Amino acid sequence: MSTFDFNNHSHRRYNPLTRSWVLCSPHRTQRPWQGHRESAQIEKRPNYDPTCYLCPGNQRANGDHNPTYTSTYSFHNDFAAVKSHQPALPDTHDDLLRAEGVRGECHVICFSPRHDLTMAEMTVPEIASIVDQWTDSYERLSQKEYIKHVQIFENKGAAMGCSNPHPHGQLWATEQIPQEPQVELDALKAYQQDHPDGCLLCNYVKREQREKEEQGRIVMENDSFICIVPFWALWPFETLVLPKDHVVSLPKMSKQQKLDLADMLRRITCRYDNLFECSFPYSMGIHQAPVQGDYEYAHLHLHFYPPLLRSATVRKFLVGFEMLGEAQRDITPEQAAARLRACSEVHYKHRLW
């Protein structure tokens, strides 16, 4: 029999950050699709919408009016999932019905006054002001003693449960480290204990740079950041954006690193939009050091989890086997990276031909 071919034979790949497996079935993209289709995100939006509760000057659900803001604008979520004040829940000491109270804060961060302007069409300085806003919020929240973790994220597009199309991100700060970052932190810590010479993500960056030619999972780089479709990617066009040097959190980044992060954000979101010529949906978020304690082993990184698989309307469903058995993907990470590399960094709406 011939030799094993990652582009044709089923295999599972190990995610060392979450210490879990992903099944990859590369031949499976050929199956016919008669299932659900998303509505493609190509409607034209006005740059101001009088009914939008995020646009400047408009009224919010709680009765407040937004200021006539001109850059990014952050406020407390009117429907916060966690709140700063609630009664304490005494420890249940129960191994079957175990619960903990969760206090915290939820913020909304409007990227710009414009109702129609996503990161993919913003300039680097405009995006840099989002990065500054994230950094400020992280720093301010780390002064509150009861807050242990700050999760910054963006849900983009109706397909990703976004409930308002005005480009915005969210921040949920909580008195515990949530499940997913805790799992990653445990893995980073364990790796460092086994490899006194270095960090899992530092070593992974070096490894991908070394194997660039054969494997090609790198989408693009600049001086301080790199964007990779990780070897263990789950979503079809998932990417990992990370600093080449070890950086634990946003406040530890230099001015140049922040600009380089803004540059990466512009370029990856623009490539995403160009892939299927639509406003590409995704959930994106930043993992970094928790705000209390010593997390020198944390390596800041951003995950992009986009659902589309074949076109602007056909997504990957993580259902059935994925929920009950094991996460599963169709195209290989290497194929996805090649397609993203082939995308332009000029937004399709602004092309001159």
Place this chain on the structure above:
Amino acid sequence: MSTFDFNNHSHRRYNPLTRSWVLCSPHRTQRPWQGHRESAQIEKRPNYDPTCYLCPGNQRANGDHNPTYTSTYSFHNDFAAVKSHQPALPDTHDDLLRAEGVRGECHVICFSPRHDLTMAEMTVPEIASIVDQWTDSYERLSQKEYIKHVQIFENKGAAMGCSNPHPHGQLWATEQIPQEPQVELDALKAYQQDHPDGCLLCNYVKREQREKEEQGRIVMENDSFICIVPFWALWPFETLVLPKDHVVSLPKMSKQQKLDLADMLRRITCRYDNLFECSFPYSMGIHQAPVQGDYEYAHLHLHFYPPLLRSATVRKFLVGFEMLGEAQRDITPEQAAARLRACSEVHYKHRLW
């Protein structure tokens, strides 16, 4: 300050089966929803569709014709995610780029010849023949030495990525135990080591039966099975169906237990359809002992993961914070159980008034 109220204050609950946390924000259902709406599954389907590749007598993608089957019918998936023959992948001995080859089989199980008949409207004897088919397949596959695990599941509805509306389930058998059952098996084993008197799920059933009055997470029971919205449920109307006695796998079940399982399947799917008067989407699957080796500590159970939250068209999205931080739910499991208990076991389409 007043005392902690699980129906009003944010908390996280621990899932002892997967050893992970779920954030519960019960007050959050009040937020307005301007996001995506599903198309409600209320179209009338014919009982035979000449273009359906699952209906009796019709041609499939690979050119074969289905027999004119009259009960359940199982065949090899024409677009299998895993295959029985492929070259071996030598161990990569690599802690950053780690992969394993995966051989296996994928089967499709048509529930009945009828294109329009879901479990919610089938009779108990009709569903019992699905349970028999599952048992047979599990037994036959356990004779193949390279197969280690058999995952039986159903994706129902376009919202759950189902690519053909003819009611059917799937079975993916693999040469490794997939991630999710492995995580559960590890937890069951660890629990038994700490509690020589019993099994996590046996004890959980007893606990829920004891707390029935105050807590009310039990939806319904029959002689051998119980259906619970587990304390740690993630999806709004998630349920766990499990035998009251310790049973490791389908072939170990008595004839009566299989009938009781069929009865449970009919009643829970019927209640689900009645909840929002639509064909209720879900992914469902069976966790049981792997097919090779000694797994006396396994306790067979079925998970139902349904996405709908507020109505036939508004679902819960597990995005953003859920993907990057921690799984999150809005209504409490106790509220969900109360609503499912209030649903009839007569299908809304068949009501006489």
